[in-house]
Amino acid sequence: MLGRRGENRVSGRPNWSLCLMLRIEGGEPEPDVPIETPLPADLQLIVPNLHRRYSGVTATNRMVAPKLAQLFRAAWLGSDAPDGIARMGFADLMRLWRRRMPLIWHARRNDEMIAGLLLRALGWPLKLVFTSAAQRHHTWITRWLIGRMDAVIATSDISASYLKREATVVMHGVDTNTYAPPADRAAAYAESKLPGRYAIGCFGRVRAQKGSDVFVDAMCRLLPRYPEFTAVMVGAIVPEQQVFANELKRRIEAAGLTSRFVITGEISIEEVQRWYQRLTIYAFTSRNEGFGLTLIEAMAAGNALVAARAGAAEFVVQDGVTGVLTPPGDVDALVAALEPLMRDPASAAAMGKRARVRVEEKFSLDAEAGAIADVYRRLI
Numbered sequence: 001m002l003g004r005r006g007e008n009r010v011s012g013r014p015n016w017s018l019c020l021m022l023r024i025e026g027g028e029p030e031p032d033v034p035i036e037t038p039l040p041a042d043l044q045l046i047v048p049n050l051h052r053r054y055s056g057v058t059a060t061n062r063m064v065a066p067k068l069a070q071l072f073r074a075a076w077l078g079s080d081a082p083d084g085i086a087r088m089g090f091a092d093l094m095r096l097w098r099r100r101m102p103l104i105w106h107a108r109r110n111d112e113m114i115a116g117l118l119l120r121a122l123g124w125p126l127k128l129v130f131t132s133a134a135q136r137h138h139t140w141i142t143r144w145l146i147g148r149m150d151a152v153i154a155t156s157d158i159s160a161s162y163l164k165r166e167a168t169v170v171m172h173g174v175d176t177n178t179y180a181p182p183a184d185r186a187a188a189y190a191e192s193k194l195p196g197r198y199a200i201g202c203f204g205r206v207r208a209q210k211g212s213d214v215f216v217d218a219m220c221r222l223l224p225r226y227p228e229f230t231a232v233m234v235g236a237i238v239p240e241q242q243v244f245a246n247e248l249k250r251r252i253e254a255a256g257l258t259s260r261f262v263i264t265g266e267i268s269i270e271e272v273q274r275w276y277q278r279l280t281i282y283a284f285t286s287r288n289e290g291f292g293l294t295l296i297e298a299m300a301a302g303n304a305l306v307a308a309r310a311g312a313a314e315f316v317v318q319d320g321v322t323g324v325l326t327p328p329g330d331v332d333a334l335v336a337a338l339e340p341l342m343r344d345p346a347s348a349a350a351m352g353k354r355a356r357v358r359v360e361e362k363f364s365l366d367a368e369a370g371a372i373a374d375v376y377r378r379l380i
Helices: 017-027 055-070 089-094 110-121 141-147 157-161 185-190 212-222 239-254 268-277 293-300 329-343 347-361 365-377
Strands: 047-050 074-078 086-090 105-106 127-131 151-156 198-203 229-234 260-262 283-285 304-308 325-326
Touching: 047 110, 055 151, 055 293, 055 365, 074 141, 089 229, 105 110, 110 127, 110 141, 127 141, 151 157, 151 365, 157 283, 198 212, 198 268, 198 293, 198 329, 212 229, 212 239, 212 329, 239 260, 239 304, 283 329, 293 304, 293 347, 304 347, 325 329, 325 347, 329 347
Parallel strands: 047 074, 047 105, 074 086, 105 127, 127 151, 198 229, 198 283, 229 260, 283 304, 304 325
Antiparallel strands: none
């Protein structure tokens, strides 16, 4: 039940009980697992993830939550729990009813804001925080929900400009230990058993919003000129996008590039990390984004970057230094930016090294967690 980017559409069905809503919206993919028995009295932070599908919002949440758990007594509620943070189940949540010590509930979607408001109205001692990544005007229900939060975080100045209230800007960070250059990129690529010597990638769900078609069209023009390169698209193809994906595959086949164009579909996080290490160049082709976490993941892995001016690209990328910026949806501009890097892989490698340094200096996960923690401390 995904609505526009960054918001979950509100169900028209009545919320007959909070218990039912939490179980439905969270998809109840995993059984209740208590943190301890009894629940610790000093719990400070609940990180809810009440969304069925794994998404970019889930990825950013999973990345920073373990860091926050080093600063606060924290627990994850919902599916896709990462290592490094305690898990709590529905029974644990029930035991917090009418507790006197306040708790942070950090929502990142509409449904999580609704759940937090309902819990608080029913006696849970919650301080509500919401992170907004959307770079557009919010729907009326989202504006209403945001207005009832105790604090709001925006992931960029652009996102903050669309809010009707004060927000703290905290840009996303990346774990530079997890997302890191390989010791030997040529050896990492060789493990893939793909043709040629170099890979150029584009990651994210296969759909028009991600510019998957822009990447395919650019590769259909460039790969015949540069036989040492193979193109890789990593990301889920959801049922409603199957027709779109089939058309992309048809274009690849018509160009005679089937053996040099890999579409992996959805794969594990660990395998995604390995694919970053196999790339020489990363293409960020989104037409619109909230932030675009793959920007800093690819840079952290030492990939040269060509990025559409979407999401946080203009804040993250130093044009001509750590990457090249292009207009969204412009195949000609993407081709013109990629070709010099494909022609000279050594210059691409040098750009990737500068990109890695940029992330280490400006977009570390520790910096993100520290800034979020400052917001929490003002509330509890």
